Amino acid sequence: MQDETRIGRAADGDSRTLRYHVTGMDCPSCVAKVETALGRLSGVEDISLNYHSQMLRFRLDEAATSRDRVDGAIRSLGFGFEDMDLRIVQEGQADAGLDSAAAAEQAWLATPKARLTGFIGLLVGIGFLMSWLVPAIEDLALMPAALVGLAVFGRRAFLLARLGTPFSIEMLMSVAAAGALVIGETAEASVVILLFAVGELLEGVAAGRARSGIKALAALVPRTALLVDGAVAREVPASRLEVGQVVLVRPGDRVPADGEVVDGMSDIDESPVTGESVPVPKQPGSPVFAGGINATGVLRVRVTRSAADNTIARIIHMVEEAQASKAPTARFIERFSARYTPFVIIVALLTILLPPLAFGADWQTWIYRGLALLLIGCPCALVLSTPAAITSGIAAGARRGLLIKGGAALEAIGRVRAVAFDKTGTLTEGRPQVTDLVPITGTERTLLALAAAVENGSSHPLARAILARAETDGVPLRPARDQRTVPGRAAQAVVTGRLVEVGSPRHAVERCGPDILPDDRVAALEDAGKSVAVVMTDGKPIGLIGIRDEPRADAAQAVSSLGNLGIRSVMLTGDNARTGRAVGRALGIEVKAGLLPEDKLREVAVLKAAAPVAMVGDGINDGPALAAADVGIAMGGGTDVALETADAALLGNRVGGVADLVALSRATLANIRQNVAMALGLKAVFLVTTLFGITDLWLAILADTGATVIVTLNALRLLRAGSHQPGR
Template sequence: MTSVPKTRFRLEGVDCPSCAAKIDTAARRIPGVTEVMVSVTTQTLSVTHAPDTDLDALIRQINSLGFRATRHTPTPIPLSAISRHQPEPCCGGHHHDHNHDHDHAHNHDHGGREDAVVTTEHDHGPSDGPWWQSPKARLTIASGVALVTAYGVGLVLPHYAVWAFLLAIAVGIVPISWRALASARAGSPFSIEMLMTIAAIGAIVIGATEEAAVVLFLFLVGEVLEGVAAQRARSGIQGLAALVPKTARLETNDGLKEVAADSLTVGVIVVVRPGDRIPADGEIVQGDSAIDEAPVTGESVPKTKRTGDTVFAGTVNGDGVLRVRVTAAAADNTIARIVQLVEEAQESKAPTERFIDRFARWYTPGIVVVAALVAILPPLAWGADWAAWTYKALAILLIGCPCALVISTPAAIAAGLSAGARRGLLMKGGAVLETVGRITAIAFDKTGTLTTGKPTVTDVIGFGTESPATVLTLAAALETGSSHPLARAILAEANAQALGSLACDNQAAVPGQGVTGTIGGDQIFLGSASSAADRARIGEAEQALIAARSAEGKSVAVLVRNEEAIGLVAMRDEPRADARRGLDALKAAGVAPVMLTGDNRATAEAVAALLGITPRADLLPRDKQEIIRDMQSRGEIVAKVGDGINDAPALAAADIGIAMGGGTDVALETADAAILHGRVMDIADMVSLSRRVMGNIRQNITIALGLKAGFLVTTLLGITGLWPAILADTGATVLVTANAMRLLRWRGSAV
């Protein structure tokens, strides 16, 4: 099958949706272009086109609009040039017959070919530099100098003042008029530049040259301020990409080698020294350290990470040397995925934004018609003064500029998406951001979503005179070296209690039952209650203890020494530390939570009781999907939160699907949003952020339309003229942009 060519361009000077709309319209008029995607955030243009499309003509068309387009060529990095150090295979484990069912799976396949090629497609381009070096700023400075000079000439040589102001007008209006004509030829006749050109020419005709020069200067100042605000919004998310270090210390067969961080491939080992930023997503294979994740997650307290724990690119290693196995290439690490998802999301318009765009397409021509009627009707119908009403019509043209209205929604959405991404809350588009705030019910998976996803020891009980410490010490000795989740839970608990270690000989796994070994001459067995009962007599009191723990949804392992049951260790996948607080916050926001899980009813009800949530247990993937559809049929707007492959159907069925924490690639692709850092409270924060963004949008629309309506009335009454008119547009644009930028300071709940 023949692939359709797709070319990417880097843009300069694209600061608002109106700019993007002009480029979109112009690009679609080039023969052969079939699909266009313009990103204001990344200042990029992607076009799908026929093989014989004249891309040079496309560049010329865009440049004629006052922007600058250059073709972007990714830099290939041959993986075969990178030294590889294959890590030792993981030690094998054993399986206890504890029937600890997980209702999720993590199947990541990061395999790759040695001779593959990585391309740095995810490119942000160079920094825009200081604002005063931009073409818009240079034009504004030139216009300001010309305006000041004109006032100086007017004071010294009054007879030449008109000519001086005409020259000042020309400095600003010539490039603006050129852009207006180019936009008209490219299919956008009702542009802000065209309205400014008409207003300037009309002002000259009626002799208001001084006002025209000032209005042009104020318009250019407004464009510069808009550009500065847009750059700030861009830097909010682009700055995240800069967190990843440029180099990494790669472990090779010949020792450590410093290489480019973006050349790291899955499976290689890197060494991270104290104080260094971690160069890639990975898993610690050796070392313990406190990791400062604040740059990525916003958490103020460093997290202690040990062997087997995951780490994120861009986070800071604290006090220990770490050996980290890379689990994601540079293009797929946490930060790269955040930036990519946010960029794609900002290109996706929310329903409110689409409505505003449709409204603006009719609004601007309507303003031109109204201005023409204001200039013509009063003089013709009632003999009013032509110059006075023409002046009012020109002011209405300026008041009617749609910039503030058009930018009111996307500015808030872009800021909201960026602020959320800085906290690990990813939403795939404005439509998702808008809908999240309207959800009325939310369905949670249990394992790995409401719970930590791994068992922890909850009870250690000695039978008869045996102490819990003895039971745990013997169990830990048996489990030493095992990678089984239940074994790791026992070892972690023994380590937390600082219990001494014992040597275990003849250690062996008994398939489907447990593990045996010899400790101090005693034969020890640890396994399920049924397997332990085959090796030792378990009294009624001990059976009652086992039954009680099992009823609480816990996995129970019984310890047998020399054919005598001496104790038990109970384990359960416990709720996340913030799960109850997060669910309570959702209830307070008017969102009703429910638990959907494939686990057995006893386990589900035990966890649900701790969290204060209604459980639905023993569910297959299709059952979860049917429950979601039933909730929707009752008028609920439903979100589904999960992290496993079996959550994908329900995630797709829900109004909003949210992938939780280190979820599988399938869940992340299916979901509309993602919570990267495994906090239930983040779900409530996402709802709160959505509602704050929608409130900000309503404020912006009120500001934009309110100022225009007010100045429209005062202009018709003859109270205000051209200067206040341009301030109504420029001022409103700056106000709504500044108001939207307040969202960048959003931090969510305290961590």
């Protein structure tokens, strides 16, 4: 069991993939420290550490490096860790890792950082009290706090340097504090160490709050479920529900798993999961999401996804992957910081050496100022400025049913100047109904029977409409074989020995030639905003089927909201021009109709040449266009192909979510600019004041730790904005 669950053995013998939950990380530079340290060990490969989820994955060849040595390297850096795969094996829970992470964040007051900060604070307090009572022993009274801090942080700095990170904040702070002791500034050294410890503690608390956005999603799923077992319902762990089992969901209960209602009627509040602003009516056959709140009636729900694969788990997994991917701005700032820190160190050395050597200035004064510059030189706040905002933006979006698959996508959405929409299932409800049966030869029943036989098994909205009408009219399904789809043109099958096709009027003309269709009837249906499907047998049309799909209730408002944001909206549809114009008039949107999948690609390319463009769709036919656009946005009820291809998804199926995405992205980009300005601005101010002797060492440390906390708190404002559900 253990080997199957926790160890992925490779063909090369003892190499295995391990997963650790690493605690104590409070900024992205912590990731670099761990990755650099492990990267220097032979036999350790494919290292991946997600700062936000704190999950470390790596491959280890134990013939080259032992587990104890890897564990010791992580522990020596000041981080805690837990073998997550071993925990899962021992507890038998797929969500054990999340439980562990949550527990770690809740107990921050009991962490080693909190205990160390409290101890140093106590020593500093006692030292200042003793120096106030006996001023002559001030240096001696404050020496213990400085020495304890240097023993802890200096040792860590030395280990980091030995493991490949020489310019760490621990090194800069330790050099500055040790230098202050050498020149007799014991009080300054002790206060610098205390402020550094407090800053690290606050950074950890702020980082925990940033991670809480995703942990809040995990908390939506109840721990237990009522499993229907014959005539009774017994309580079982929700994490152990299996596909096919039936659970009882009472009024006020949270739905324990993704599933389908098999009995009962009720309204479910899905706003925590999808962002839907009002409860959604449910009846037998309706899908439900784990985490939704049952409002009124009792439901029996058949489980359709396991705990590890339900909507919440998929959202968490995709959001964590998104947060792990670096945005372009973050990559640029990391490259900038790699050059910035050595530059500041050189400036600090010149500050120490140049005035005394060139102008005979006082050594102690300029050593003091140079040490202060070392503290200013740490780039933590600058490095954190972008990922903190990106993390909060992605988490805020997830709370509102806006799933964004990475920092690059989040940045790109805010720069979009045009949005191309698919029609069916995107701007419309995706629940079309057959309104007209127009036989050319034969009867309405025969026409419907042949069309249903061809469409049987298809997930396309128009196919579902035909099948639903056949079921309503009591038309039995005829056997069909060799079913296939010609994208954007027709569905085909052999029914009772004849080739039957259900396609667009354009396809029928191409297939059968001009003047073969009753143009007046086709035009009348299309002018009414209906899609027309032509049914053909052996290349000859036998009738028309009129299908209408109503626009989504929020579609017109969504187009208007995008216009207010300065964004052009265009509808790309495979429907004919008349139907497209009818829908376009109702929504106030520009229309490009009669498009095949390759035509949609071409139209997206034209829009993209003029300005950044987003494509919104839900079907298989939209996959290429979603991939070709600068940003692909999938409707949450769409196909898996659309969801996988897209850069973002609207889980609540609200078209208005597109405008929400743009607004969230622009707010995130503004937050990044604010963070960068604050990080660099504070350092610039302290750089000048330090050179002129205005800033003390303890104020210089605030240029880093204070700026880091400010940047993180500013980014958390995005989470607060994301706590308001749209439409409320």
